[in-house]
Amino acid sequence: MRQSRAFIPTMRDVPAEAEVASHRLLLRAGYIRQVASGVYTYLPLAWRVLKKAMAIIREEMDAAGGQEILMPALQPAELWQATGRWDDYGPLMMRLVDRHERPFALGPTHEEVITALVRDEVKSYRRLPLILYQIQTKFRDEYRPRFGLLRGREFIMKDAYSFDRDEAGLEASYRAMYRAYVRIFERMGLKFRAVEADAGAIGGSYNHEFMVLADVGEDTIAYCTACDYAANVERAEVPPPDPASAPDEPVRPLERARTPGIRTVAEQAAILGLPLEKIIKNVVYLADGAPVVVLVRGDHQVNEVKVKNFLGARFLEMADEATIRRLFGAGPGFVGPIGARDVRILADHAVRHLRNASTGANEDDWHYVGVNPGRDFQVEAYGDFRVAQEGDACPRCGAPLAFARGIEVGHVFKLGTKYSAALGAVYLDEDGRQREMLMGSYGIGVSRVIQAAVEQSHDEDGIIWPPALAPFDLHLLVVNAADADQLTVAEGLYDALTSGGLDVLYDDRPERAGVKFKDADLIGIPLQVIVGSGVKDGEIELKIRRTKEKRRVPLPEALETIR
Ligand code: ATP
Ligand code: MG
Numbered sequence: 001m002r003q004s005r006a007f008i009p010t011m012r013d014v015p016a017e018a019e020v021a022s023h024r025l026l027l028r029a030g031y032i033r034q035v036a037s038g039v040y041t042y043l044p045l046a047w048r049v050l051k052k053a054m055a056i057i058r059e060e061m062d063a064a065g066g067q068e069i070l071m072p073a074l075q076p077a078e079l080w081q082a083t084g085r086w087d088d089y090g091p092l093m094m095r096l097v098d099r100h101e102r103p104f105a106l107g108p109t110h111e112e113v114i115t116a117l118v119r120d121e122v123k124s125y126r127r128l129p130l131i132l133y134q135i136q137t138k139f140r141d142e143y144r145p146r147f148g149l150l151r152g153r154e155f156i157m158k159d160a161y162s163f164d165r166d167e168a169g170l171e172a173s174y175r176a177m178y179r180a181y182v183r184i185f186e187r188m189g190l191k192f193r194a195v196e197a198d199a200g201a202i203g204g205s206y207n208h209e210f211m212v213l214a215d216v217g218e219d220t221i222a223y224c225t226a227c228d229y230a231a232n233v234e235r236a237e238v239p240p241p242d243p244a245s246a247p248d249e250p251v252r253p254l255e256r257a258r259t260p261g262i263r264t265v266a267e268q269a270a271i272l273g274l275p276l277e278k279i280i281k282n283v284v285y286l287a288d289g290a291p292v293v294v295l296v297r298g299d300h301q302v303n304e305v306k307v308k309n310f311l312g313a314r315f316l317e318m319a320d321e322a323t324i325r326r327l328f329g330a331g332p333g334f335v336g337p338i339g340a341r342d343v344r345i346l347a348d349h350a351v352r353h354l355r356n357a358s359t360g361a362n363e364d365d366w367h368y369v370g371v372n373p374g375r376d377f378q379v380e381a382y383g384d385f386r387v388a389q390e391g392d393a394c395p396r397c398g399a400p401l402a403f404a405r406g407i408e409v410g411h412v413f414k415l416g417t418k419y420s421a422a423l424g425a426v427y428l429d430e431d432g433r434q435r436e437m438l439m440g441s442y443g444i445g446v447s448r449v450i451q452a453a454v455e456q457s458h459d460e461d462g463i464i465w466p467p468a469l470a471p472f473d474l475h476l477l478v479v480n481a482a483d484a485d486q487l488t489v490a491e492g493l494y495d496a497l498t499s500g501g502l503d504v505l506y507d508d509r510p511e512r513a514g515v516k517f518k519d520a521d522l523i524g525i526p527l528q529v530i531v532g533s534g535v536k537d538g539e540i541e542l543k544i545r546r547t548k549e550k551r552r553v554p555l556p557e558a559l560e561t562i563r
């Protein structure tokens with residue numbers, strides 16, 4: 001690809017909301033452009049990288065016995081109602097209605113669609129096991145889309161689903177997927193760890209997350225300094241209390257009203273001149289980090305400003321974990337540091353109270369009337385759970401735990417019969433008995449993982465792609481395109497390399513040398529082939545992007561050395 005013709009719009013002034021290096025670099029180097037919050041166009045360079053990632057994933061999925069399909073993004077509500085997730089997914093799901101007023105969602109995941117498919121088509125044990133996968137666009141109306149491709153609202157996911165006859169079969173499928181994931185992330189050149197994880201909204205019993213180690217990661221992982229134990233700190237070491245012991249209060253129908261311009265709690269706090277912690281007593285998250293309920297201190301001042309309309313407000317400031325920790329670490333309602341796990345227990349509980357409410361009021365200007373937090377939304381704290389922290393011992397061998405931040409790039413779940421039971425995915429076994437299929441589900445954030453690779457591998461000058469993901473095999477530069485000798489050598493090399501099967505980005509632009517070198521480092525192709533003034537001595541230069549190490553190579557040896 002000639003760079004003079006290539007659509008690589010580099011950018012000098014990156015928007016301030018690009019907080020992390022990988023996001024800034026993908027914008028600056030002309031890989032992606034934002035269309036809306038959490039929604040991106042992949043430009044030619046990014047699309048090449050994505051195709052590399054997808055090829056690796058496809059090879060390993062196929063090798064593990066997977067068969068590729070493609071399901072629709074548009075999914076009818078009935079399927080989700082059958083599993084109860086139409087309500088449980090809450091505002092994270094992008095919902096729409098068709099012209100006949102029928103409700104649909106843009107799929108955040110595909111357990112329902114695939115379980116219904118396999119239910120209809122597979123009736124006998126002879127057709128099991130079955131592993132199907134797809135690479136597809138997913139939609140999640142994330143409460144806080146951020147960090148570019150790391151948390152988008154539209155993103156590319158590889159999702160695979162296994163169907164087995166029994167527990168042993170599920171174990172075999174799960175292991176095959178787990179091993180495939182290890183190979184995929186190794187081939188991508190990532191530093192990662194597989195950790196035991198919490199199940200979240202997908203449900204199911206047993207699961208692992210694959211974490212790319214990076215300081216900007218939103219997850220914290222605890223790992224043993226002696227044995228191979230590693231877990232997301234969200235996962236409780238102390239068993240959570242039995243949810244059945246929580247009081248099961250009757251659900252009260254809620255009345256919804258609209259008040260244009262209703263303020264957020266933060267705005268109210270600013271008007272009152274009160275710190276947030278004076279106003280807010282408790283926060284409950286839905287499983288994916290979207291705050292649904294904020295319980296407000298029941299003091300006079302607060303009632304006066306009618307913050308009891310809390311359900312209609314948007315609590316942007318409360319979405320971030322550091323703030324929650326700061327505000328609630330030892331505050332009322334919570335004991336010990338708050339982790340996603342205890343939040344989830346609370347959320348489960350709140351969702352029961354909010355069944356009627358969870359999808360309607362969390363919109364701008366909408367709220368519930370006559371709601372008295374603390375009376376209508378009692379949320380208990382469970383005292384004996386805490387997340388792992390510095391100084392804790394490994395639950396397996398007792399050695400000290402260490403901690404690191406990670407970006408979740410993959411997640412493998414044993415679902416058991418959660419979806420097959422809800423949707424009636426049964427088969428007849430050898431003895432003619434009807435049994436529920438055992439399922440697993442296995443996701444990789446394809447768009448997320450390519451940015452995670454950049455987060456892990458860059459320097460102050462730009463991206464340093466792991467070779468397996470690089471958009472081109474090498475970057476050929478002619479230092480002075482006006483110099484006939486340099487141009488002749490560069491053009492000759494370009495032809496020879498491309499016809500030899502290499503993917504070459506060829507900087508043939510009439511730009512200053514400094515601009516070309518800067519752009520090449522920014523774009524981050526691992527090997528640069530530089531044709532400059534050395535040609536008069538019959539030499540070119542090879543530069544390793546990662547180490548910046550340069551080496552002169554006599555022209556006749558150039559092709560051999562590069563290959
Ligand atoms: P997170 O904890 O980051 O919100 P998740 O646990 O909700 O992710 P899963 O339901 O496990 O995500 O989906 C499978 C994979 O899809 C994740 O491991 C992640 O790599 C990717 N993914 C999930 N949400 C997003 C998103 N908003 N943007 C990009 N990739 C995502
Ligand atoms: Mg999520």
Ligand code: MG
Nearest residue numbers: 200209408411
């Ligand atoms: Mg997660």
Ligand code: MG
Nearest residue numbers: 200209408411
């Ligand atoms: Mg996950």
